[in-house]
Amino acid sequence: MGDFRExxxxxxxxxxxxxxxxxxxVCVGKKTQEEFNSFVIENKDKFDNPDYxxxxxxxxxxxxxxxxxxxxxxxxxxxxxxxxxxDWKKLDFGLRTFIRLGTFQDEFKDxxxxxx
Numbered sequence: 001m002g003d004f005r006e007x008x009x010x011x012x013x014x015x016x017x018x019x020x021x022x023x024x025x026v027c028v029g030k031k032t033q034e035e036f037n038s039f040v041i042e043n044k045d046k047f048d049n050p051d052y053x054x055x056x057x058x059x060x061x062x063x064x065x066x067x068x069x070x071x072x073x074x075x076x077x078x079x080x081x082x083x084x085x086x087d088w089k090k091l092d093f094g095l096r097t098f099i100r101l102g103t104f105q106d107e108f109k110d111x112x113x114x115x116x
Contacts, residue, residue: 008049050088057100
């Protein structure tokens with residue numbers, strides 16, 4: 001049996017760099033959160049590797065139901081990936097990333113349940 005990482009497509013390094021750059025530009029005010037959201041939605045099919053979750057984890061506004069509502073489509077893209085690919089938890093992300101992503105997954109699950 002091969003490495004469990006083989007289940008995902010390889011990271012597109014150019015796309016990852018573009019995603020990181022966009023995140024950084026939002027952080028310093030050169031781009032808006034809306035531009036970030038649009039980028040994610042327009043490229044949703046490219047988010048096929050858990051490494052992209054690391055950038056998303058830095059954008060999440062945890063415990064904020066308004067954030068989940070306003071950024072629903074972006075949250076749903078990453079949430080669905082996480083649920084459908086539970087092996088992301090086996091990766092060697094840092095503690096902060098695991099805490100943020102795990103909290104997001106639990107909170108967004110509850111948010112979805114409240115919507116129904």
